[in-house]
Amino acid sequence: MRTITWVKMAVAGVTMCVGGPALIYYVTPTEEQLFLKYNPELQKRSLERRKEKQEDFDNFVTRLKEYSKSDKPVWAVWEQEAEQQRKLGIQKELDRRREAAAEAEARKVEMRSSLR
Numbered sequence: 001m002r003t004i005t006w007v008k009m010a011v012a013g014v015t016m017c018v019g020g021p022a023l024i025y026y027v028t029p030t031e032e033q034l035f036l037k038y039n040p041e042l043q044k045r046s047l048e049r050r051k052e053k054q055e056d057f058d059n060f061v062t063r064l065k066e067y068s069k070s071d072k073p074v075w076a077v078w079e080q081e082a083e084q085q086r087k088l089g090i091q092k093e094l095d096r097r098r099e100a101a102a103e104a105e106a107r108k109v110e111m112r113s114s115l116r
Contacts (some may be wrong), residue, residue: 035043067077 029037035046038046048091062092063081064074067074
């Protein structure tokens with residue numbers, strides 16, 4: 001092949017490899033530009049929830065760091081933690097129902113005693 005063909009191909013390759021990402025970087029809006037395009041109600045809601053989302057993300061990262069200290073894979077530890085949380089939630093719900101049933105029974109006994 002001729003040298004000019006190789007030069008053309010090299011220029012075309014460099015143009016695509018450098019120009020493509022540069023174009024994407026140029027046309028992609030920043031977070032601030034996207035935020036300014038929201039309607040005012042969405043902007044207000046977004047600002048209100050920003051702190052909550054940041055705390056959730058920080059909590060997620062903290063838990064992820066704890067899970068990574070284990071010898072097991074992160075997803076396995078994550079599943080174990082989720083299972084423990086589920087069991088704890090079920091136990092709390094059962095306790096709440098038992099308390100509600102006990103309160104209802106106490107009210108029934110009180111009503112029966114007040115009718116006599």
